[in-house]
Amino acid sequence: MTIVTVSQKATVEECREAEAVAKCLALPYEERRERSLPTMQKIYGADDILVITKKGPQLYTGEGKEHTFHLSMAQLRLLRLQRGGVDHLAEAVGDEPLESFLDCTVGLGADSLIVSYVHPECPRYIGLEGVPALAYITNYGCRHFTHKEHAVTAALRRLQIVAMRYEQFLAQQWENSIDVIYFDPMFEVPVKESPQFTGLRGHLVESGFTADTLRRALAVARRKVIVKERPFAQLFQTMRPTRLLGGKYSRVAYGVYEKGATMWND
Missing domain, CATH: 3.40.50.150 (Vaccinia Virus protein VP39)
Structure with missing residues (x-):
């Protein structure tokens, strides 16, 4: 399961954006509440977490593992x-x-x-x-x-x-x-x-x-x-x-x- 959340200290606008993304992708949105991503992963039984940040979205798949867009090879x-x-x-x-x-x-x-x-x-x-x-x-x-x-x-x-x-x-x-x-x-x-x-x-x-x-x-x-x-x-x-x-x-x-x-x- 994938959940959607925001970065720490996210603005109200960023939270609204994350909620809209979650609705668009038919994924659950969960408030961050200053919790770490590993903690949220454990609480919600999430395989990965889509994090909406001011620099763009990130896909968190485990401790120390985050994917953002890049040109790669x-x-x-x-x-x-x-x-x-x-x-x-x-x-x-x-x-x-x-x-x-x-x-x-x-x-x-x-x-x-x-x-x-x-x-x-x-x-x-x-x-x-x-x-x-x-x-x-x-x-x-x-x-x-x-x-x-x-x-x-x-x-x-x-x-x-x-x-x-x-x-x-x-x-x-x-x-x-x-x-x-x-x-x-x-x-x-x-x-x-x-x-x-x-x-x-x-x-x-x-x-x-x-x-x-x-x-x-x-x-x-x-x-x-x-x-x-x-x-x-x-x-x-x-x-x-x-x-x-x-x-x-x-x-x-x-x-x-x-x-x-x-x-x-x-």
Whole structure:
């Protein structure tokens, strides 16, 4: 369970804002009353706490573990692109102009930011996040974070974050309605060194990626579906992609499933 509260010494306006956020996300709001976050976590049996502060929202998941919006590894990827380097997700999406892009597991927003930066012509970027509190934080960052480079800020502003599970969203879409659909599910074998997920492990939606999910996504997609996983993942053995992209020594790979070209081993 997630609860919503405010920082210590919050103003009346901040308390009202927190109550409004809680109502919007259908989460309980609890007054802070000078209590520590670990104490509130114990009293209310909360898995995590969304804290509304004057500097922006924070997601508290345990003692010493707080998540706020940041560019994470996307900043290094942006620098690589600006220097003429290759980004494997951008390569998987391709150079053809986009009209729509759906990130089914937007999380911290890093992957969608890269695609939006490379394809500024695309008018429709949707990022789905199944954890409402995380969706709120990522959406807040996309609306308020200002980068020193206008193109990066503009890329963030193009992202529309929706607090919804991808299974529900895909079931509601017309076939052939979205150009490219992207998934970054929880890896079969986690990359333990990933610093951007410190404090969030165990607090994310960890539903398994299935053949039925891929089939539905391919029905909704106009061009392709892209799935990020470890190069040796069983997923890529049972649901063989059209292409598998990634660096020679990369710990992750991008499986590209072109429309009408999927090869199944299930």
